[in-house]
Amino acid sequence: MRTYDLSPFWRSTIGFDRLLNLVNDTVDNGDTYPPYDIERTSEDQYRISLALVGFTPDDVAITAKRSTLTVEGRKTDEDERDYLYRGISVRPFRRVFNLADYVQVKDATFEDGLLKIALTREMPEALKPRQIAIDVAGNDHQRSDRTQAA
Known part of the structure; x- marks a missing residue:
């Protein structure tokens, strides 16, 4: 297992606290349950797939706040069965995903058994790149001079 020491970056950066927190949070902390995939389905669309075998939609809660997506699961109907071996884990979990700006x-x-969450990045019109027309200064004055001379 690798450990990363990010303390040298903390003392030499100003204003990058959120970025360093994201890096610090993504370092493997050993919790791999439940397994998940993140895929890009198109230029501005993404999908998170979580393997939730043994859970039902009623056992799972999805909460989206400003820049985070939280998926929590807790099995509600614990029936009294006499398992000889239990290999399918249905333990409670909490997964937090950090979302980029404008991802909804x-x-x-x-x-x-797969929970699929569709995400889309919707950039506001004011922030999208746009083409700016370039006018040539004095262009109208030159045209009027040419029409009089002809």
């Missing part, structure tokens, strides 16, 4: 949760579907 569109929908969530639960199918075949």
